[in-house]
Amino acid sequence: MKRSRRKSATAAFTVAVLATLAPADRAHAHVGSSDVFHEGDAGPYRLLVSVRPPDVIPGTAHVEVRSAAPATGELRVTIVPLPLNGPGSSSAPTPDVATRSHDDVSLFTGRLWLMATGSWQVRVHVDGPLGSGDLAVPVPALPLRTKVMGVGLGSILLGLLIFLFAGLVSIVGASVRDADLAPDQPPDARSRRRGRIAQVTAAVILLVVVFAGASWWDSEARVYQRWVYKPLTLEATTVADPTAAAASGVTLSLALHDPGWLRSRRLDDLLPDHGHLMHLFVVRLPELDFVGHLHPQQQTPGLFTKTLPALPPGDYQLFADIVHRTGLAETATAQVPLPAALTGTPTGDDSIAPAPPLRAADVHRTTAALADGTRVVWLRDGSPIVAGRPTWFRFRVEDRDGKPATDLSPYMGMAGHALFIKHDRTVFAHVHPTGSVPMAALMLVNPDSAAGADPHAGNAMHRAALPPEVGFPYACPQPGRYRIVVQVKRGDTVETGVFDAEVVAKAP
Numbered sequence: 001m002k003r004s005r006r007k008s009a010t011a012a013f014t015v016a017v018l019a020t021l022a023p024a025d026r027a028h029a030h031v032g033s034s035d036v037f038h039e040g041d042a043g044p045y046r047l048l049v050s051v052r053p054p055d056v057i058p059g060t061a062h063v064e065v066r067s068a069a070p071a072t073g074e075l076r077v078t079i080v081p082l083p084l085n086g087p088g089s090s091s092a093p094t095p096d097v098a099t100r101s102h103d104d105v106s107l108f109t110g111r112l113w114l115m116a117t118g119s120w121q122v123r124v125h126v127d128g129p130l131g132s133g134d135l136a137v138p139v140p141a142l143p144l145r146t147k148v149m150g151v152g153l154g155s156i157l158l159g160l161l162i163f164l165f166a167g168l169v170s171i172v173g174a175s176v177r178d179a180d181l182a183p184d185q186p187p188d189a190r191s192r193r194r195g196r197i198a199q200v201t202a203a204v205i206l207l208v209v210v211f212a213g214a215s216w217w218d219s220e221a222r223v224y225q226r227w228v229y230k231p232l233t234l235e236a237t238t239v240a241d242p243t244a245a246a247a248s249g250v251t252l253s254l255a256l257h258d259p260g261w262l263r264s265r266r267l268d269d270l271l272p273d274h275g276h277l278m279h280l281f282v283v284r285l286p287e288l289d290f291v292g293h294l295h296p297q298q299q300t301p302g303l304f305t306k307t308l309p310a311l312p313p314g315d316y317q318l319f320a321d322i323v324h325r326t327g328l329a330e331t332a333t334a335q336v337p338l339p340a341a342l343t344g345t346p347t348g349d350d351s352i353a354p355a356p357p358l359r360a361a362d363v364h365r366t367t368a369a370l371a372d373g374t375r376v377v378w379l380r381d382g383s384p385i386v387a388g389r390p391t392w393f394r395f396r397v398e399d400r401d402g403k404p405a406t407d408l409s410p411y412m413g414m415a416g417h418a419l420f421i422k423h424d425r426t427v428f429a430h431v432h433p434t435g436s437v438p439m440a441a442l443m444l445v446n447p448d449s450a451a452g453a454d455p456h457a458g459n460a461m462h463r464a465a466l467p468p469e470v471g472f473p474y475a476c477p478q479p480g481r482y483r484i485v486v487q488v489k490r491g492d493t494v495e496t497g498v499f500d501a502e503v504v505a506k507a508p
Contacts, residue, residue, distance in 0.1 A: 037437070
């Protein structure tokens with residue numbers, strides 16, 4: 001009995017020690033939200049799928065599936081995680097049945113385990129009165145931090161540690177001191193001395209166990225820390241062309257560097273997304289009063305260059321989006337100064353536009369006037385924008401007379417592009433009408449349907465038939481003020497509307 005109690009006490013003591021030594025929380029590795037949003041077709045059903053990946057791997061991802069089908073009450077939705085590619089991508093385990101919401105019959109939720117770092121897909125299957133269909137959504141599984149222990153729990157475990165330490169030392173001392181005594185016989189000086197020696201010996205042994213456990217925990221933490229995601233770094237420099245005019249011959253050089261993460265990450269495996277290996281977004285600081293959407297050319301793996309168009313002088317924040325062949329999308333960031341105004345002309349799919357300075361930001365403004373007298377109107381319903389809650393951001397383009405525009409055409413194969421930038425630049429997201437999933441990653445899992453995810457994408461016959469309204473599904477991850485940049489194409493001209501929004505922690 002005594003031996004059993006000692007083993008139980010030792011086990012509890014060890015657990016308490018290891019838990020107390022848990023490392024602190026780590027900063028989020030991504031710019032913007034790691035949540036994934038995608039709207040697409042699963043057979044005859046139009047679905048909006050949102051996935052909140054775990055930030056510790058292995059971990060559980062939270063999945064929400066919203067259906068636009070008319071008979072949503074009769075649908076059955078299953079979800080299953082699979083590697084994005086490789087042998088495991090075709091060997092699906094038994095899927096989980098998503099739970100339908102009691103308050104909203106079009107909403108289904110579930111949780112899925114993502115067991116390894118890398119690119120995954122969440123495959124959604126729908127059965128209903130219109131038939132059945134499947135939709136696969138790429139999801140990155142990146143360990144972004146180590147779990148934090150709350151102060152309250154840490155204090156409780158520390159108290160238990162002290163209690164168990166003192167209790168075990170006391171038990172050992174009493175056992176040695178009283179082991180040879182007859183019932184009701186008081187201990188003599190020799191017995192008390194043996195007991196004290198035993199207590200000191202037990203305390204030393206337990207301290208060794210504590211420090212050995214701490215060393216083991218630190219070793220395991222260091223091993224895990226090597227797997228915690230480390231984003232690519234971006235080195236940006238400007239070089240003037242001596243053969244060109246000073247204001248029109250400035251080249252931006254962008255060098256991507258891998259700080260050391262997984263050996264499988266490479267810089268020579270990039271996929272074109274909307275026809276470009278890199279989408280570069282430039283925003284002037286500190287007022288965010290000028291934005292550009294540029295497309296540098298790759299010179300060698302990891303090295304890109306771009307002749308800059310007409311940008312006013314100032315410091316610029318850079319956000320560079322790329323997609324690896326594995327389906328992993330990354331955003332690298334940097335800053336670069338421009339001491340003088342430039343006069344270059346945007347080429348190809350590049351676009352630049354001024355924006356209201358932050359000091360004049362108006363979160364109630366719903367109309368953005370364009371240079372030619374037309375405007376972009378934010379179709380808000382008046383409800384608050386809640387952090388973490390998926391929201392449809394809808395916009396309409398109107399002509400000078402206030403009528404819906406009839407000349408919208410695809411911009412790089414999409415009806416529009418939107419940027420969500422928190423005023424303090426801690427959040428950045430590039431979103432399409434189909435969601436936040438890059439088209440290059442989407443085509444890896446839906447090669448037949450990705451091109452048709454946007455009914456107007458890349459099809460010349462629809463150039464005159466694009467509707468005047470465009471929407472973007474997204475959830476702002478943090479409360480605060482955001483700048484929303486909306487880009488559409490009218491004829492051959494890219495138009496940019498800029499809005500500001502207040503995102504609250506919860507609905508009032």
